[in-house]
Amino acid sequence: MAARLFIPGPSDVDDTVLRELARPQLGHRTQEFRELFASLRPGLRKLFSTGNDVLISTSSGSGLWEAAIRSCVKSKVLHAVNGAFSKKWASLSKNCAKDMAALSFQDGKPVNPQAVDKALSERDYEAFCVVHNETSTGVISDLGALSQVMKKHPDVLFFVDAVSSLGGVKIEVDGLGIDICLASSQKALALPAGIALASISRRSYLKAEAVEGRGYYFDLLELKKAYDKDETPYTPSIPHLYALRKQLDRMEAEGLEFRYKRHEEMASWVRAWAKEQGFPMFSQEGCHSPTVSCISNTKGIDFAAVKKALAGRGITVDTGYRKLNEKLAAEEKPTTFRIAHMGERTPDEIRSYLAELQKQFQVKP
Amino acid sequence: MAARLFIPGPSDVDDTVLRELARPQLGHRTQEFRELFASLRPGLRKLFSTGNDVLISTSSGSGLWEAAIRSCVKSKVLHAVNGAFSKKWASLSKNCAKDMAALSFQDGKPVNPQAVDKALSERDYEAFCVVHNETSTGVISDLGALSQVMKKHPDVLFFVDAVSSLGGVKIEVDGLGIDICLASSQKALALPAGIALASISRRSYLKAEAVEGRGYYFDLLELKKAYDKDETPYTPSIPHLYALRKQLDRMEAEGLEFRYKRHEEMASWVRAWAKEQGFPMFSQEGCHSPTVSCISNTKGIDFAAVKKALAGRGITVDTGYRKLNEKLAAEEKPTTFRIAHMGERTPDEIRSYLAELQKQFQVKP
Numbered sequence: 001m002a003a004r005l006f007i008p009g010p011s012d013v014d015d016t017v018l019r020e021l022a023r024p025q026l027g028h029r030t031q032e033f034r035e036l037f038a039s040l041r042p043g044l045r046k047l048f049s050t051g052n053d054v055l056i057s058t059s060s061g062s063g064l065w066e067a068a069i070r071s072c073v074k075s076k077v078l079h080a081v082n083g084a085f086s087k088k089w090a091s092l093s094k095n096c097a098k099d100m101a102a103l104s105f106q107d108g109k110p111v112n113p114q115a116v117d118k119a120l121s122e123r124d125y126e127a128f129c130v131v132h133n134e135t136s137t138g139v140i141s142d143l144g145a146l147s148q149v150m151k152k153h154p155d156v157l158f159f160v161d162a163v164s165s166l167g168g169v170k171i172e173v174d175g176l177g178i179d180i181c182l183a184s185s186q187k188a189l190a191l192p193a194g195i196a197l198a199s200i201s202r203r204s205y206l207k208a209e210a211v212e213g214r215g216y217y218f219d220l221l222e223l224k225k226a227y228d229k230d231e232t233p234y235t236p237s238i239p240h241l242y243a244l245r246k247q248l249d250r251m252e253a254e255g256l257e258f259r260y261k262r263h264e265e266m267a268s269w270v271r272a273w274a275k276e277q278g279f280p281m282f283s284q285e286g287c288h289s290p291t292v293s294c295i296s297n298t299k300g301i302d303f304a305a306v307k308k309a310l311a312g313r314g315i316t317v318d319t320g321y322r323k324l325n326e327k328l329a330a331e332e333k334p335t336t337f338r339i340a341h342m343g344e345r346t347p348d349e350i351r352s353y354l355a356e357l358q359k360q361f362q363v364k365p
Numbered sequence: 366m367a368a369r370l371f372i373p374g375p376s377d378v379d380d381t382v383l384r385e386l387a388r389p390q391l392g393h394r395t396q397e398f399r400e401l402f403a404s405l406r407p408g409l410r411k412l413f414s415t416g417n418d419v420l421i422s423t424s425s426g427s428g429l430w431e432a433a434i435r436s437c438v439k440s441k442v443l444h445a446v447n448g449a450f451s452k453k454w455a456s457l458s459k460n461c462a463k464d465m466a467a468l469s470f471q472d473g474k475p476v477n478p479q480a481v482d483k484a485l486s487e488r489d490y491e492a493f494c495v496v497h498n499e500t501s502t503g504v505i506s507d508l509g510a511l512s513q514v515m516k517k518h519p520d521v522l523f524f525v526d527a528v529s530s531l532g533g534v535k536i537e538v539d540g541l542g543i544d545i546c547l548a549s550s551q552k553a554l555a556l557p558a559g560i561a562l563a564s565i566s567r568r569s570y571l572k573a574e575a576v577e578g579r580g581y582y583f584d585l586l587e588l589k590k591a592y593d594k595d596e597t598p599y600t601p602s603i604p605h606l607y608a609l610r611k612q613l614d615r616m617e618a619e620g621l622e623f624r625y626k627r628h629e630e631m632a633s634w635v636r637a638w639a640k641e642q643g644f645p646m647f648s649q650e651g652c653h654s655p656t657v658s659c660i661s662n663t664k665g666i667d668f669a670a671v672k673k674a675l676a677g678r679g680i681t682v683d684t685g686y687r688k689l690n691e692k693l694a695a696e697e698k699p700t701t702f703r704i705a706h707m708g709e710r711t712p713d714e715i716r717s718y719l720a721e722l723q724k725q726f727q728v729k730p
Contacts, residue, residue: 005392007392010390010391010392010393010603012390013390018387018388018389021383021386021387021604022383022384022386022387024369024378024383025375025376025377025378025551025557025558026370026375026681027370027681028375029687030681058423058425058558059423059424059428059582060599060600060601062599063423063424063582063599065581066581066583070580088581091581092580095579095580095581095584096578096581097578186390186600192602192603192604193390193393193423193602194423194559194601194602194603194604194605212462213461214460215457215460215461216427216430216431216453216456216457217427217428217430218582219460233427234425234427234428235425235549235558236425236558238375238559239559239604240559316391316392316395
């Protein structure tokens with residue numbers, strides 16, 4: 001596989017995984033299917049560090065945002081908002097006609113546990129939603145500290161979006177007491193987009209029993225009923241299941257701990273390079289994401305031009321999250337660019353990429 | 366491709382289409398993606414015989430059931446129920462907290478247009494939902510006659526599930542005045558499961574603007590907003606889009622009219638064979654589906670055993686829709702078996718399959 005995508009998803013997928021997508025189809029009510037489905041369980045539980053069910057949805061991660069909200073929230077839900085994706089999840093809750101409260105933090109800042117504690121103390125919420133790793137700003141929030149806060153509010157369900165962190169950084173679902181931890185396939189898991197995964201606690205299911213209007217497609221109880229028979233309620237994307245099986249094997253072969261170390265190493269390189277080049281990180285010190293770095297473009301580099309130049313060489317550059325950059329530009333602040341170091345990317349690839357970038361910076365138009 | 370699946374979905378997928386799934390990923394906010402997405406439009410419009418948008422959802426067809434209901438129905442919706450799938454769609458509407466009324470017909474019978482007319486005259490419904498081709502019973506309903514009825518009720522939206530018919534039988538969406546016509550990939554379109562398609566009329570969008578609680582993932586207005594930019598609101602299953610592009614080309618090469626004729630021919634063969642063997646059709650005379658035949662097992666053939674025997678030879682047999690057979694058995698009536706003749710299947714394959722089946726019937730246990 002030639003290194004190509006340095007954007008925060010979709011990520012490049014290894015050739016051996018891609019080939020799994022091209023297998024012939026099979027009936028989804030057959031023993032062969034049930035064996036395929038059941039074979040995914042141990043690897044998924046290890047990935048999430050959980051004894052809970054890990055459900056598979058034929059949708060993007062945002063489908064599972066909706067599953068959590070529609071299935072487990074009657075009315076009142078609190079969302080931490082510290083970037084574009086957490087904002088989108090919050091607005092989804094509103095669009096699902098829930099009584100949504102947003103606890104907002106500045107772009108580039110992590111979610112502050114004390115502020116969450118205070119907000120949860122002031123009102124009876126049914127659930128608290130947080131995006132672990134804000135892809136738009138390269139900020140990772142401290143799930144350990146948030147987990148401590150959640151323990152003080154034992155009646156509130158704890159929902160974590162790990163879309164761009166799972167598979168790149170260790171998340172101990174059971175240790176942290178996360179009720180729903182969701183992720184999509186096309187980021188740090190290095191699978192094609194098309195399926196999403198979520199661990200679901202027993203109390204999430206119990207809550208769902210009391211919630212009306214859950215619908216069908218994202219009803220966690222429908223998914224659970226089928227899951228217990230090693231099936232899905234509707235025909236799933238079978239190509240993605242084969243690919244997932246292969247990718248779980250590859251992760252096991254690499255070793256999850258080594259995988260997380262690889263991400264840390266890539267992130268360190270990017271940060272050191274940025275510092276050396278005189279670019280400040282956009283994310284707050286101490287909260288830099290291990291899977292995607294968001295950097296302030298204080299030198300006014302024309303990333304659209306860099307992107308175009310490198311596209312001709314088969315390398316996809318990220319020009320920063322559009323809406324964030326528009327906002328920053330309007331405030332006359334430096335815009336951002338991002339370097340994703342997730343999935344199959346290696347420290348060597350990151351080093352060559354940084355060298356390529358640097359060369360482009362010197363090109364005069 | 367070796368003939369394997371004679372079940373009503375998932376269908377076998379041609380090797381050249383499968384190989385498209387294994388292409389490298391690309392960013393979903395790139396020009397390359399937008400070109401891929403836009404390239405699907407003409408073929409999809411031709412397939413649906415429509416000038417409407419044909420939206421693509423990363424979900425199964427049942428996801429689009431939910432999109433239609435959540436986006437376009439405030440409260441009152443009428444469902445024709447004449448089999449397991451129409452029943453499931455009706456129950457989805459109820460689970461979405463809508464005021465759902467079911468107009469029921471006996472298993473094996475088509476939807477009666479006069480009964481629909483009467484029901485629509487008695488109460489103000491916002492939408493009428495019908496399953497064109499009931500996969501569970503092999504019955505196709507007359508969309509032409511239903512369309513005439515709908516013209517008498519111009520304020521009611523007309524939603525058609527064409528999950529197991531689209532691509533196997535001509536559906537003229539604009540001629541019939543269908544507001545939402547939805548289908549999934551893994552039946553007559555002969556693609557892997559994982560995406561679903563729907564044509565959406567302008568008045569469906571207009572209605573959606575007035576409906577609250579549409580959520581995000583299945584909000585037709587979100588899908589539309591992105592569609593107009595040749596994008597999707599969330600990362601779609603890119604492998605399926607490549608496969609769809611290839612399959613639309615293959616359909617164009619075969620010729621849609623020839624494709625529909627192939628299905629008619631296969632269906633005729635199955636019906637003639639059943640008659641010769643002394644098996645009555647389960648579906649009512651004149652309403653036999655061109656894509657899946659449902660036959661009464663009046664001879665008490667042990668299809669579980671036949672399935673097992675042929676599985677050893679790489680052929681997947683359908684043993685009938687489980688819940689229907691359980692119901693029929695409880696009533697001491699003959700159960701059913703189905704033969705799917707959709708997607709890539711050819712008349713020759715159907716003829717060999719029927720010969721194989723016949724041989725199995727003679728095997729004494």
